[in-house]
Amino acid sequence: DVFYRELPKVELHAHLNGSVSYPTIEKLISRKPHLNIEHGMTAIGKGQRRTLDECFQVFKVIHQLVDTEEDILMVATDVIKEFAADGVKYLELRSTPRDEKTTGLTKKSYIETVIKAIKQCKSEGVDIDVRFLVAIDRRNGTEVAMETVKLAEDFMLSSDGLVLGLDLSGDPTVGHGKDLLPALQKAKNCGLKLSLHLSEVPSQLDESDLLLNLPPDRIGHGTFLHPEVGGSQGLVDKVVKNNIPLELCLTSNVKGQTVARYSEHHFKYWYQMGHPSVICTDDKGVFSTDLSQEYQLAASTFDLSREAVWKLSHDAIDCIFAPDTVKQQLKQKWIDLKPQVF
Template identity: 80%
Template sequence: MDNEADTFYRELPKVELHAHLNGSVSFQTIEKLIRRKPQLNIEHSMTAIGKGQRRTLDECFQVFKVIHQLVDSEEDIFMVATDVIKEFAADGVKYLELRSTPREETATGLTKRRYIETVIKAIQQCKKERVDIDVRFLVAIDRRNGSQVAMETVQLAEEFFLSSDGLVIGIDLSGDPTVGHGRDLLSALQRAKNSGLKLSLHLSEVPSQHDETDLLLDIPPDRIGHGTFLHPEMGGSQGLVDKVVQKNIPLGRTYFNISSLPLDNGQLFLWIFFSELCLTSNVKGQTVQCYAEHHFKYWYHMGHPIVICTDDKGVFATDLSQEYKMVATTFGLSREAVWKLSQQAIDYIFAPVSVKEQLKQKWRNLQPQEFK
């Protein structure tokens, strides 16, 4: 990034809604973890995918396994979470929703409950230090672990949803998309929805998941993660697009976060799903051939609500400023359009309306005069 562009994108206030904790560990934090555990013989090249490099999805998940070896205690998790939060804040992120699968490690005595408690402790510590960022947490279900573990994860999330003073706000469904089927997780996800937890589900990350996607959209989720192969141009189906783009929904039906877009004939598109798009992640993970062919273009020109995210800023060697600049340069967005994209992301956060209003006021205070 050149200096002038760097200043604009760094100073741009941003919302990050799709950030996996362990995938967001920076080079500097990895270095500290490696020094703590030299016996593991882990090198930096094993924990990140550098510039110009690509990996298969399976190889990407192997990187996470390496990072999990480095992050296996409460002390590790606290340091990682604190560093990640401060790094996002330094990158101009004003609101962050972290997500992570609670893990247990027999060797260190780590339990899933303590895992979540430690992430919350890190969030509270950053708040105590007056770090300029509002952070919330999504408890993640790893689809590879099956239905029983998914239900246990939801039950744990429900407890913290009620006891964390608004810090735990939702459920993430993630993990290797080639393993298992969403039908096995429906009961757990529906329970989470009924409990008031928000749902962000990884959908259509790989081709030929039409049946699963159709099933999970019926819950419905509050946000879609990736959605790479939803639309026909990427091998999806018009039926799935029609399900995401709900036309003429009776006003008596209630959905969270509904927004609308006028059509030429006076009708409205009513959007009930919002998409978290992670460009560098998709390109380096080879689910998208190149930036110019990313499905951002499809949904953006349709007017569909989308949020630019990093997914795993450490693993994919990026940050949110770089992602916004990549979107702008690839698709010819003006700086005012970039500002609006960032500002509109506030509407799709899972925190209460009062938090949204506070963020909108912050954006108004920071808005460049030429955009007013």
Template identity: 80%
Template structure:
């Protein structure tokens, strides 16, 4: 890791609610994928954005195209998903909601349905192997892929929400946000309203949003998934001290610290918590509370939320010792 988070943040039990499967692939897993497909001539510098580097949003999406070339079979997806789950668990994450757009790869015979089934299989295998983490899955609709694919993906999500024994818990809208009009799309979606908002970088009047969007978020008490390093490296926020985490946190609005793409942005959730603490002067007690409150923002059933809260209570003494 670039700057190891200290022990408190590593031991802190954490909830991760905004993690894209392919963007979470670590350096070590990337090595395995690259060695399997030498003919692609892919180097690490094409799949990760290191410390101090920044890329435009468009360049960030180019990185994903490269990763997608490396992950195009059921075997790849199974390995990647299991590695990602194990790494989150090793970083002290106790509950994880992974998200990914089901992809179809004609040349390998991969279908969207098999894609989702393989991620679910990885979740089951990790559980059976005793990996200490509860994992759920969000099926993602990529806004760049058009209405037909979107409808097919929604149908898939619906099917799996009924048949996956509670592992598929929701639907995510992702992909390049500059494709539609951000103001129009934000307004349209907030009128639904959604159960959570990813990033929220376009909500404020000063970043192309409007006060009425902010008011809708507050009125409906919609939790925000905030990804500091991703926003700064992807240039949707100018610098850490200007991150909108501060705005929502001071409002007392439910906000969850997340990684977005821990592999691409070379981070992990412990580092993101430590970054928030050092940037905004948060005490360890405040960080603990942030982590604990994230449980209420999950799409987990009430019974699991209660189990997680119990787990946090049990772990608190050793984290603060």
């Protein structure tokens, strides 16, 4: 539906290597034919589902394909242009910096390359404001988390406002947030914004409670925070009291089987409460979706009017990590575009 494509949108939860499109995967495969990777191993098609664990196997395959600065530059550039073509006006990309001994890639050059892609797109006049969140993979533990925070802090100070904060992601069944708390606290103290994957699976109540005390600036998923699904009112109260926006990814959660069906997605719980809820893609490549589709899906599942959808995309502006001046620019853009979209 052209309305959803033309709707100006804000994307706040997009993992770089999960966002790689089919055409880009094809290019990567042709660069590395010896890996014998087929497209079926890098994306989950319509109607297909995987367990969350199987989803994390998919990322490992993509990481094999993306292991040089050249790959990262191409992937980031393609992903940014695809979001722009889908009507995304402001994008916070997140990615986990990796060292690859065989290719000489370092965590530092990884981040530099993403920044280079952002700057290149800007100089080409691509109509999208892109920022970067440095991701911590929880499986890598305390030391790597601390090292990543240091890197993120350096880049925050030297990237002209392009690096805004940190993401905590990775397999939620591995490791515990308490081991990462000192690194996250340090990040917060130095002015990095925090977006944390919280309660993505059941049985993370203690961890969520602990991490909510920071408090984070945004929450990824938060699927099992509320009492109806085994969370608790205490957790909900902390989220509400601190007014922490949620990044909600419908297709990702249904395909990854943490949510049984769209109508049961926790978007309903938080949206009905009037709590800041931002529709996001998570991994548009892996889950074969885009942000227009996600808005359309939310609208059809929860019976949202076009005015309500407009307000949803507009209210997402208040949840971005960039400063108020950027929020004002985006709000003006929404005002300018409204007559064209309606």
